[in-house]
Amino acid sequence: MEKLTLEVLKQAVSGTAAAFRCVTEYQPAGGVGDKVFPPTYEGGKYAVEKRMIGGQPVPCVLLDSVQSQANRMELALLEAKKAGFIYLPLVTVRFEGENLGKAFVVTSLDAPHRIADAILRDSLLDGVMFRRSELGRVLDNADTRNATGLFGLNPTALVFGIWDSTGPRGGLGAKFQRALVSEMVGVNAEMGCKTASRIDPAQIMLGSGPIFKRNRQGDNTPHWTLDQSQAAQEKNQPKKLGKDGKPSEANHGNVTPGIVDGGFTISYAQQTTVLSLAALRRLRFPLNGSADSDRTVDQIAHVTLAALGLTAATLAREEGADLRSRCQLFPTQKFVWELLDTPGEAPRQFELSGGDAVALLKQVVSEAKNAKLPWYDEINLLPTPDLMQLVTRSQELAMNQAVEGGE
């Protein structure tokens, strides 16, 4: 099969093709027929549906949503960047310091609203609020006709989409639609049952309670007690642990065996990923404050973003699909990208491995830089002192609650 080369990518982006699409089949890691657990939604519901496959309506279940797949692809890019495989602009906020119990980092690849997220907005770049800084202000004026600044600062936002709805322009702030969409469904999905039970090795029975929240906890006592005289008081009554003082509130005791609906067996899982070239072609990249963009520069930027999308999708696929507990899948097909061009004609097919995608991205980023397009490295922000104070206090609270056996 043909390899997806830079030349192919350039032709596709500059031509009339609508999209690249990759459809891959998976099987549960436990083998064919093993049960998988899709995500549940409000009320414990599964997102089930019927799809026409082979002319017949076939029951299917959503295994991983568009939003979740986008997060996985962004995390795959983040991992690749951390490992030094790719060179990618990234905005980070570092929460670290002596007073902090646990240091952590939030980046434009894992913040909920990407570069437009409130946490980045309210952080400092060289002592200036990020959105007031020269770099941060590119978001204020970014739109599809002027995506240059965002390209250099956070190109993934142009691939996965962004809406700066809380910036100075409110709802009319920068809005870029996603160009990369992916989803996984289980095909021929038959709902099964799941069981729950626990046998307490100490055989603590329900009647051995109630247990009470201990008034004062020491290093040699648990956070609960059977002795009412040592219990914390509430309205002049000993305070029961949890809702009703059952031993299970302290994780002791048996769990009555039960069976409820849950989990599915599937014939196979199908992942569909589409990279819309039409969405990328809408973007314009004027340089040096010019009102108009150069067609050649635009095309280099489009190719760069397409390569970035393909890299994200391919790396995420190669990492496997460990979607959640009891829902790990492995691909049973090669990753084949179809180029969807003239309606009615069979699409051309291409192979692309993670390594090839990374090499492709490197090559095209180099071309983008030569074309004077911005491509920053890592931009480090610091949280405001107020936010740091809140985080510190929150960690202290969490620690105290943990020590007290918190509820």
Add this chain to the structure above:
Amino acid sequence: MFALGIRYLMGWAMAAADGARKEGAEWPPHPDRVFMALAAAWFETGEDPQEGEVLQWLELLQPPGIWASPKEDRVPTTSYVPVNDTSVATSKTVSILCSTTEASLGKLKEAGLALLPEFRSRQPRGFPVAIPHHPVVYLVWPDDLPVAHRQALETLSRKVTSIGHSASLVQMWLTDEPPRPNLVPKNGISQHRLRVFGPGRLNYLRERCNRVAVICYLELEEQIKRAKGRDKKALQNLQNERFPGGSPVSLRPEPGLWQGYNVPVSAPAVSVQGSLFDPRLVILKIAGRRLSLPVTLKLTEALRGALFAACPDPIPEWLSGHTADGAPSKNPHLGLIPLPFAGADHADGRLMGIALVLPKNLDPAEVDRILTPWLWNVETGEARRNRLFDGQWLECTVELETSETPPTNLKLETWTASSRRWATVTPVVLDRHFDGAKKWELAAESVKVGCERIGLPRPGDVLLHPVSMIQGVPRANEFPRLTRKKDGGRMHHAHAIITFDEVVQGPIMVGAGRFRGYGFCRPLTQGGGDHG
């Protein structure tokens, strides 16, 4: 003829049929939604003048026909998405809060800790998805596309990237060889109502968004915040001068026009005689307490009452069956017929729907004026669920059946297909009492006359019987009798098999109770074929 082809690249369409509720998925895409996608592509890609002209030309055309496959729905679920409008309280508030022992996690979140992704509050959101059996849709115009517009429309359609939600990626293209539409615009009562666009829609979208004014105002606002002294005052004056009415607003577009759509009716290969009634029944599905066929009279009475109550005065003769002076109309008028689960194994005669039968040759605009507000919510475009209550125990809701694949007994052709032989699902009410040795022949004769009265040819044979030939239909004596108006006497009724010498088209309602749901017939095809 020209058409826009739309391929849903993920195999599904994500768009809400019910506005902000986001519980139901829209399918097929309404023409106005497609127009707005074209307009968005135009606004966002530099507003090419030729593309703008083609959009304004499209506005002037009649609504397009649509070819779309049936769809399945994903079970609606609620996701919770993190908000982005959180911010940190003032330094003073944060300092005070953090220095006290009163600080709880809730208070810290309120003060700004909720900025952290793990503490961010989430809002419920629905992402309704329709999964068409075939991922391609066509909007088909019978008009010729002028050569001057061809290139512009081709280019603009390629710029459309999604329809509905941004995840609903599409490929759009111009074609001259679309399939024949399976939904066509129809005036009057229709099975579907879709939002369409009309003259001035493009300008309306621009004005509604009001982008330039809103951004200009907000930018001035930002400058005023940062300026001081004279500069600040000058900027404030400038803002007041430019925007004397205060802050301009950007609004979501309201639905444009609503247009009825129906499956196109193909002319029959051979001319088939029908009755005075229009075969395009207005079918309503019933929900609520289970009702059986013998409650037909009560149900039709309740429905008639609801229609009269909703009708603006004066109630037209074709609806009420009475002239302005209260005399019975001599013209055919609205009939109401029950649609039971019948004619199949395990059929039990429960009522699945009820249909409005209109006389032929009514003015569609007049029917539309009277019935559409009752059948449809004209603001949201959704079919209305109307409550029927007889004041005692009968209570249910009825709603226009809009499904592409309704149950067999709610399909038009089940009741109106051409056939030589017909059998009643509700008994035929005889217009008088027959006695003597030939009473059954005389009764049959009266049914034959009844057929002629509704414009059908005289049947060759009528057989009256206490039992219906349609599976699942109760015996005639289980149905309450109609009473004569003049003396309150009970009128006789019986099931019937009516055989014509030629094929005739339904609906067939015959006998004295025909406008109230009695004497309603179904093509007799049980056992296969027409039995004819």
